[in-house]
Amino acid sequence: MQQEKKKGDFRVVNHAIPRRDGRAKVTGRATYVSDVKLVGMAWAKVLRSPYPHAKIISIDTSKAAARPGVYGVLTGNDLEGINPYYGHAVKDHPLLAIGKVRYVGEPVAAVVAVDERTAFEALEFIEVKYEELKPVLTHDEAMAKDAPLLHDRVFEAGALRGFEGDTTAGKGSNICQAHHIQWGNVEEAFKNAAAVVEGEYYFPMTYAYAMEAYVAIADVNDNGVTVYSSAQHPFMVRHDLKAIFNLPVSQVRLVVPFVGGGYGSKSYTKIEPLAAACSWKFKRPVKLQLTIEEAMLTTRSDDALTWMRTAVDANGKIIARQAKILMNTGAYAENSPLVVEKSTNRCVGPYSIPNVQIDNYSFYTNTVPASSYRGFGCAQVTLPGESQIDELAAKIGKDSYEFRVMNAAKNGEEFFPKMRPFEGSLKQDLDIAAKALRWNEPAPKGRAKSIACSTSDAGAYPLTSTAIRVHADGSVTILTGSTELGQGSHTVLPQIAAEELGIPFDKVHVMSSDTAITPYDRSTGASRTTTLMGSAMIDACREAIQQMVAMAADVLKVKTEQIQVIPGGIRAGEIQLNWSQIISKYYALPDGEVIGRAYIRKAGRFAQIPVFWETVSTGVEVAIDEETGKIDVEKLVTVGDVGLAINPALAEGQDIGAATMGLGTGLYEELVYEGSQLMNGSILEYRLPRFKDTAKEIELNLVENQDGAGPYGAKGGGEGSLNSMAANIANAVARATGVRIRHAPLTPERVWRALKEQKAK
Amino acid sequence: MTDVKQIVNLKFTLNGKAVEVDCEAEETLAEVLRDRLNLTGTKISCEVQVCGACTVLVDGLPVSSCTLLAYEARGKNVTSIEGLAKPDGTLHPIQQAFIDEFAFQCGFCTPGMILAAKALLDENPKPSRDEIVHFMDGNICRCTGYVPIVRAIQKVAGTLESKHHK
Amino acid sequence: MMPLRRFTIDQPKSVKEAAEMLAHHGENGRLYAGGTELLLAMKHDLLRYEHLVDVKTVPDLNTISVGNNNLHIGATVTHRAVERSAEAREHCPVLVDMEHNVANVRVRATGTLGGNLCFAEPHSDPAALLLALGAHVHVAGKNGERKLNIDELIQGAYETAIAPDELMTGVDIPLAAKSRRAAYMKFQIKERPTLGLALVLDVDGGNIKSARAVVGSISPKPARSDQVDKILAGSRADVEKRLADAAQELAKVADPVDDLEGSAEYKRHLVGVFLKRAFIKALS
Numbered sequence A: 001m002q003q004e005k006k007k008g009d010f011r012v013v014n015h016a017i018p019r020r021d022g023r024a025k026v027t028g029r030a031t032y033v034s035d036v037k038l039v040g041m042a043w044a045k046v047l048r049s050p051y052p053h054a055k056i057i058s059i060d061t062s063k064a065a066a067r068p069g070v071y072g073v074l075t076g077n078d079l080e081g082i083n084p085y086y087g088h089a090v091k092d093h094p095l096l097a098i099g100k101v102r103y104v105g106e107p108v109a110a111v112v113a114v115d116e117r118t119a120f121e122a123l124e125f126i127e128v129k130y131e132e133l134k135p136v137l138t139h140d141e142a143m144a145k146d147a148p149l150l151h152d153r154v155f156e157a158g159a160l161r162g163f164e165g166d167t168t169a170g171k172g173s174n175i176c177q178a179h180h181i182q183w184g185n186v187e188e189a190f191k192n193a194a195a196v197v198e199g200e201y202y203f204p205m206t207y208a209y210a211m212e213a214y215v216a217i218a219d220v221n222d223n224g225v226t227v228y229s230s231a232q233h234p235f236m237v238r239h240d241l242k243a244i245f246n247l248p249v250s251q252v253r254l255v256v257p258f259v260g261g262g263y264g265s266k267s268y269t270k271i272e273p274l275a276a277a278c279s280w281k282f283k284r285p286v287k288l289q290l291t292i293e294e295a296m297l298t299t300r301s302d303d304a305l306t307w308m309r310t311a312v313d314a315n316g317k318i319i320a321r322q323a324k325i326l327m328n329t330g331a332y333a334e335n336s337p338l339v340v341e342k343s344t345n346r347c348v349g350p351y352s353i354p355n356v357q358i359d360n361y362s363f364y365t366n367t368v369p370a371s372s373y374r375g376f377g378c379a380q381v382t383l384p385g386e387s388q389i390d391e392l393a394a395k396i397g398k399d400s401y402e403f404r405v406m407n408a409a410k411n412g413e414e415f416f417p418k419m420r421p422f423e424g425s426l427k428q429d430l431d432i433a434a435k436a437l438r439w440n441e442p443a444p445k446g447r448a449k450s451i452a453c454s455t456s457d458a459g460a461y462p463l464t465s466t467a468i469r470v471h472a473d474g475s476v477t478i479l480t481g482s483t484e485l486g487q488g489s490h491t492v493l494p495q496i497a498a499e500e501l502g503i504p505f506d507k508v509h510v511m512s513s514d515t516a517i518t519p520y521d522r523s524t525g526a527s528r529t530t531t532l533m534g535s536a537m538i539d540a541c542r543e544a545i546q547q548m549v550a551m552a553a554d555v556l557k558v559k560t561e562q563i564q565v566i567p568g569g570i571r572a573g574e575i576q577l578n579w580s581q582i583i584s585k586y587y588a589l590p591d592g593e594v595i596g597r598a599y600i601r602k603a604g605r606f607a608q609i610p611v612f613w614e615t616v617s618t619g620v621e622v623a624i625d626e627e628t629g630k631i632d633v634e635k636l637v638t639v640g641d642v643g644l645a646i647n648p649a650l651a652e653g654q655d656i657g658a659a660t661m662g663l664g665t666g667l668y669e670e671l672v673y674e675g676s677q678l679m680n681g682s683i684l685e686y687r688l689p690r691f692k693d694t695a696k697e698i699e700l701n702l703v704e705n706q707d708g709a710g711p712y713g714a715k716g717g718g719e720g721s722l723n724s725m726a727a728n729i730a731n732a733v734a735r736a737t738g739v740r741i742r743h744a745p746l747t748p749e750r751v752w753r754a755l756k757e758q759k760a761k
Numbered sequence B: 001m002t003d004v005k006q007i008v009n010l011k012f013t014l015n016g017k018a019v020e021v022d023c024e025a026e027e028t029l030a031e032v033l034r035d036r037l038n039l040t041g042t043k044i045s046c047e048v049q050v051c052g053a054c055t056v057l058v059d060g061l062p063v064s065s066c067t068l069l070a071y072e073a074r075g076k077n078v079t080s081i082e083g084l085a086k087p088d089g090t091l092h093p094i095q096q097a098f099i100d101e102f103a104f105q106c107g108f109c110t111p112g113m114i115l116a117a118k119a120l121l122d123e124n125p126k127p128s129r130d131e132i133v134h135f136m137d138g139n140i141c142r143c144t145g146y147v148p149i150v151r152a153i154q155k156v157a158g159t160l161e162s163k164h165h166k
Numbered sequence C: 001m002m003p004l005r006r007f008t009i010d011q012p013k014s015v016k017e018a019a020e021m022l023a024h025h026g027e028n029g030r031l032y033a034g035g036t037e038l039l040l041a042m043k044h045d046l047l048r049y050e051h052l053v054d055v056k057t058v059p060d061l062n063t064i065s066v067g068n069n070n071l072h073i074g075a076t077v078t079h080r081a082v083e084r085s086a087e088a089r090e091h092c093p094v095l096v097d098m099e100h101n102v103a104n105v106r107v108r109a110t111g112t113l114g115g116n117l118c119f120a121e122p123h124s125d126p127a128a129l130l131l132a133l134g135a136h137v138h139v140a141g142k143n144g145e146r147k148l149n150i151d152e153l154i155q156g157a158y159e160t161a162i163a164p165d166e167l168m169t170g171v172d173i174p175l176a177a178k179s180r181r182a183a184y185m186k187f188q189i190k191e192r193p194t195l196g197l198a199l200v201l202d203v204d205g206g207n208i209k210s211a212r213a214v215v216g217s218i219s220p221k222p223a224r225s226d227q228v229d230k231i232l233a234g235s236r237a238d239v240e241k242r243l244a245d246a247a248q249e250l251a252k253v254a255d256p257v258d259d260l261e262g263s264a265e266y267k268r269h270l271v272g273v274f275l276k277r278a279f280i281k282a283l284s
């Protein structure tokens, strides 16, 4: 653990330093891919399938291709010469439909033209003949004996590593992925239980709504492939593009400027292969900018239908939990197999439960492909998990907060076999939440409170490298593969470097997310940047310092042992040199530099998975209008167990942002399908959290016990406060009205109906 | 679809300076700002007048430039995010408050948010929390949970009570 | 981007010229005001026009004035202008209240009252309230002017009685009498109201001499009936007891259907909730 310094000792770290990207973002100067134009650039527009499941009989592109300004039309028939399938888990996803379409909205053809309008206008001149096939839309339909198969062949594996399960995609059923965990003896435990709760819960499909829709500019030429993309994980996209074009890694370059929101929805490869194929075919740079309505047809989150039961013994100790989860993954696997694995693990919650069995299945269906979404399946299973904690507490007549405290996993406890022991202080977190909510005072009439918590085995896989360049004038450039999605990597990473090198924050600059320049970093997601990239940053700085100590020894003609490192430089006896002086003297010119490097792998303090447990407690006080069923959140509390906040304001910002997304799914957000048609595929109908939904009272808390494996004991944050919000809403409604709602979101009509049914009883 | 191209010769004031630009009748103000005048600070997201990422001010009033025709700007005063800071680089107080209060993350909603906030404060320099929420409700931010944005506006209005959320 | 398909814009200088332009373009042309509805429908390819006739270049349609019996609002007056109008606030405060909550600031700044009514989108706040207030619209074409009440104007979802070569020039709203009590309340979760309830009462002490209740957004056009209004007249105490009956009857007239905004059953229930709330608000 890198935690020599204690809270209070830090100069730069652990301070709410204003964001590095502040000026650029408030003046409109921040560049996103949507703002980028290349010389000679053409535009692509996509024709999409109107059918959920159909054979493509023929595509006639001649009329569209003949229009003025059109360079050509790309279809699934034009992909000879490249490997058109990609995918993070399995390569089941063609960059354009080949022979068959599998969901309404699947790309069937792309027009490439001189400008966006010309490309758009040509779309309606493409003639496609389909032969409709029977679609598979729900879990039940996917499981049916005579169900048509979405995929009838086995695909090559993708880049997904650190993934423990076996991918079952394309093996004779519509099951995309199954994952199971089991310990103890569940049957026995339920037999002997003092009390059991059991129920079925539904968590909907949601849309992340990154405000910047997917966009990519690809330039494929003799030198290789260059793509400017809004991708969260440029190195992962590089992996797919390299295989598609059969090129060496060194000839594939991904550049990611500022990203307009991700929340997991921009993880892994999305539209980059299509943009690149257009550029490859029509031999010019091509920009493919989706609209939000197209983005809604590109990725969503997996829904989850969960049957769960949980048991306690006579002392109120949780002794068993069992669940069976069904997830609808849509037409292609994308990253859902990992979501399945993670949601299976996250069913357990931050509790020490001796008997556990979780069985999880995800299914291919003829709907929009699902993939990662902030929290990786955790919110889906925390609705049932944290609902049942309240249900059980009520059943045995215990206060739900005390019940949680009593069963909470303890710091250092091996509560999850084969995983890193729990690192965190859940009891302290829950206490803070309870105090903030004034838990022991009754809620005013028509209102109710709830506290809930979750812990996630962080998805971050430890493979990260970085380099820092200390220049002769003492300024520093960080080279990092982490993308700036808004989470603040451009602020947090220089804070760490400035702390380590003992120099002002303003002297450290960031060069990020260009795979041709910045060293390999596996991804930017799963709250990993601070923990892994932050740790790498410390190592790289320390390695640079070591080099500069050696240089100083050389310049001063002393032994390295005689040199002492002080903030910003070294001391040797009476002599003090700062970094700039060392470098300039070493090269005997006011020029040159020192490069510090670091590589992090699954070893040492990151040998054990997960690299941290992301533990967050949240609380709400809600008001319920029983006549309409409308719920208003009056008070919101978050408690992030972050180890150490490198930048407290940013950490709090992540917590309130994620909690607000969580409120969205708790109250309103869901993608509604009627048959094969997405009914609310526009922001006009998909209800997002707005200003009016914000709680009047907000309390954001950080618990900093420096107990993580990351820099100075930091752990990740940024997903956790989303996970328990839907459960919080459901629990608060139950406490206020006695009605248990097991279906998110708790829309006004759903709440009204549940209340009505109770009255009828 | 008509093949008759109608070119509109557009003259208006943009961020205090006269501009003249030719565009087609069906072009939106956002297209003209972003593609013809290369001012990409104005962002495009939902394109259906819901999110406010594309907010610019026309004669001081916030509009959705994703849908408003550029034609509507003729003879008017248009303010985009590029027009807020002083020529010497000094930020507008709202811009500064957004930085101070961490009122953005990804920044995609930010230009529109700041311009909407400007329109609000220009007509109501000391809005109550409810007035802020009502006016700003048509601007969506997916990152921040809105709380720091309300605080930034309150800060400019001089009504921000405590340093902490508590 | 969702580009708009190519079109031209005409700038009529008079009502007559606008009507002529519309007649000339036939099916290929359409009147255009703020464009907040029209351009969205065109972006989604639900409507296609090659020619837009800009009604805003017709002089004098963007004024608000007070006559002997009426508050007159020109067709191209924006929601925001109504919201901020001192005349409207004085003579019809319920209208200003309603306008304050239509859409978002940006749509209010460009969208017009005329455009809202003439698009006849079923989830319209103004349509419901104006029907309850007994407003009339003026429609003009090549062959002169007609006066229609709101019920005549709005024929159904996206259907009006305005001919393709006619335009609406303005709305007349009867001035508020001292005895008039009015309230408009809506229930809204998404961009458009799930339900709007307008209630206009003529009171004399504790007696409700007459009433007009309209429910909007739950049916293709705003719904009301004489029978409902009859139930809502009488002594305040009696009417209070009959509110549920009135609501039931009003819901029956509206005959809502299941859609994304909610089930028919839920909407029928909401009629009762909001009739009660509007009643309390109107009399407070």
Ligand SMILES: Cc1cc2nc3c(=O)[nH]c(=O)nc-3n(C[C@H](O)[C@H](O)[C@H](O)COP(=O)(O)OP(=O)(O)OC[C@H]3O[C@@H](n4cnc5c(N)ncnc54)[C@H](O)[C@@H]3O)c2cc1C
Pocket (backbone or CB within 6 Å): B048, B049, B050, C030, C031, C032, C033, C034, C035, C036, C037, C038, C039, C040, C055, C075, C076, C101, C102, C103, C104, C107, C110, C111, C112, C113, C114, C115, C116, C117, C118, C119, C123, C124, C125, C126, C162, C166, C167, C168, C169, C191, C192, C193
């Ligand atoms: C995001 C959003 C939220 C909204 N929320 C609400 C809400 O909460 N409540 C509500 O009531 N409304 C709501 N609306 C609708 C809004 O009120 C209308 O979009 C607006 O008033 C339409 O006016 P316009 O001038 O933009 O019409 P346009 O789009 O220009 O025209 C609409 C139609 O009316 C016709 N038309 C326009 N003017 C005339 C005229 N003078 N004579 C004859 N025909 C004419 C046009 O030909 C066209 O068919 C919302 C709209 C949006 C986009």
Ligand code: FES
Pocket (backbone or CB within 6 Å): B043, B044, B045, B046, B047, B048, B049, B050, B051, B052, B053, B054, B055, B064, B065, B066, B067
């Ligand atoms: S992009 Fe214009 S309102 Fe969303």
Ligand code: FES
Pocket (backbone or CB within 6 Å): A211, A260, A261, A486, B103, B104, B105, B106, B107, B108, B109, B110, B140, B141, B142, B143, B144
């Ligand atoms: S800062 Fe990302 S949407 Fe507001």
